[in-house]
Amino acid sequence: MFLQLDQISVRYPGGTAQRPAVDKVSMGLRPGQIGVLIGPSGCGKTSALRAVAGLEPLAGGRIVMDGELLSGDGRHVAPEHRRIGMVFQDYALFPHLTIARNVAFGIRHLPRAEREARVAEMLELVGLSHVAERAPHQLSGGQQQRIALARALAPHPRLLLLDEPFSSLDVDLRGRLAQDVRAILQRTRTTALFVTHDQMEAFALGDAIGVMQGGKLEQWDDAYTLYHRPATRFVADFIGHGVFVPGRIMAAPRGPFVRTPLGDLTDVAGCLLPDAYPGGECDVLLRADDIVHDDVAPTRACIERKAFRGSEFLYTLRLPTGEQVLAHVPSHHDHAVGEWIGIRAQVDHIVTFERTPAPNSAASTASNARSERATLP
Numbered sequence: 001m002f003l004q005l006d007q008i009s010v011r012y013p014g015g016t017a018q019r020p021a022v023d024k025v026s027m028g029l030r031p032g033q034i035g036v037l038i039g040p041s042g043c044g045k046t047s048a049l050r051a052v053a054g055l056e057p058l059a060g061g062r063i064v065m066d067g068e069l070l071s072g073d074g075r076h077v078a079p080e081h082r083r084i085g086m087v088f089q090d091y092a093l094f095p096h097l098t099i100a101r102n103v104a105f106g107i108r109h110l111p112r113a114e115r116e117a118r119v120a121e122m123l124e125l126v127g128l129s130h131v132a133e134r135a136p137h138q139l140s141g142g143q144q145q146r147i148a149l150a151r152a153l154a155p156h157p158r159l160l161l162l163d164e165p166f167s168s169l170d171v172d173l174r175g176r177l178a179q180d181v182r183a184i185l186q187r188t189r190t191t192a193l194f195v196t197h198d199q200m201e202a203f204a205l206g207d208a209i210g211v212m213q214g215g216k217l218e219q220w221d222d223a224y225t226l227y228h229r230p231a232t233r234f235v236a237d238f239i240g241h242g243v244f245v246p247g248r249i250m251a252a253p254r255g256p257f258v259r260t261p262l263g264d265l266t267d268v269a270g271c272l273l274p275d276a277y278p279g280g281e282c283d284v285l286l287r288a289d290d291i292v293h294d295d296v297a298p299t300r301a302c303i304e305r306k307a308f309r310g311s312e313f314l315y316t317l318r319l320p321t322g323e324q325v326l327a328h329v330p331s332h333h334d335h336a337v338g339e340w341i342g343i344r345a346q347v348d349h350i351v352t353f354e355r356t357p358a359p360n361s362a363a364s365t366a367s368n369a370r371s372e373r374a375t376l377p
């Protein structure tokens with residue numbers, strides 16, 4: 001691994017004694033990999049990033065980069081000696097300097113010709129060679145953030161840290177800039193670690209994504225695995241749209257299947273054996289894309305809410321047995337709230353968790369987190 005966080009903890013003086021801001025977090029990035037930390041406000045993302053930058057001391061654990069111990073075991077390399085670049089939400093360009101001088105800021109020590117060549121190279125990299133002599137206020141937010149990236153990359157940092165770099169931009173621009181920035185980082189083979197609230201941004205940027213809650217890293221994986229194989233109920237609920245319904249794993253000659261209020265889920269990959277839970281009783285994650293609208297399906301559900309999302313609706317449905325499920329339905333199936341529609345579950349691989357006292361309680365307990373994240377379109 002190029003960057004290795006090994007059981008790192010960060011504790012603030014005067015902070016809650018029993019709960020560190022970052023609690024024994026471990027993760028690794030290979031050279032050139034892009035990692036993203038995501039999670040609800042206050043979960044410790046920025047603190048973890050600041051610890052990597054050397055701006056916060058560690059209360060425990062170690063940070064190693066390229067074989068060099070940066071923090072831990074009584075050692076703390078000063079931020080300015082880590083060769084780590086940073087990009088923040090608020091661009092932080094120097095208003096009195098031209099764009100070219102902003103980009104040159106971290107390489108002022110280089111001979112003039114070399115410095116100017118590097119500035120030109122960086123401006124070309126971010127597609128803004130034509131603004132070199134302008135002042136920051138003459139640039140749009142998106143352009144300013146590209147310049148902040150160029151300035152951070154100019155001194156050849158070993159690692160780039162980006163804290164919510166797109167959050168002050170409008171949604172459209174954010175999506176495009178995230179893709180551009182990923183391409184630039186890949187072209188320059190830069191290893192980078194982002195912090196964001198926005199899971200679409202995390203999916204667009206990250207080779208590896210870490211979901212944090214209460215200072216802990218709940219899962220560190222690629223986007224596909226986070227979505228389809230969440231390791232914890234929190235991750236299952238935080239990533240994507242879904243609910244938990246009560247299920248029971250049953251044995252059958254052809255292999256175990258899961259009985260749910262939507263019928264039996266058979267031929268599903270990842271199905272545990274009935275003895276994985278007491279009496280086989282568990283909670284089953286049903287994603288909105290696991291529920292198919294089908295007029296002839298025997299299971300009927302009442303539409304409680306609907307949200308138009310362009311090509312599809314996100315329907316919130318209530319089953320006759322009382323459970324709530326979500327369904328993505330093509331938007332030409334425009335049913336009214338209060339209408340009963342046929343649905344069936346089409347689940348390829350199943351995700352189950354230990355039963356919690358009340359059905360759907362995970363969905364409700366994590367609803368605070370849900371309200372703080374940007375939802376999937």
Ligand SMILES: Nc1ncnc2c1ncn2[C@@H]1O[C@H](COP(=O)(O)OP(=O)(O)OP(=O)(O)O)[C@@H](O)[C@H]1O
Pocket residue numbers: 012013014015021039040041042043044045046047048197
């Ligand atoms: N300088 C500080 N002094 C004391 N406590 C702090 C300090 N900075 C952060 N904290 C606390 O540490 C915890 C983690 O904060 P942090 O900023 O790392 O979270 P975050 O996930 O980045 O949140 P956000 O998304 O809102 O920026 C929070 O409880 C916060 O109140």
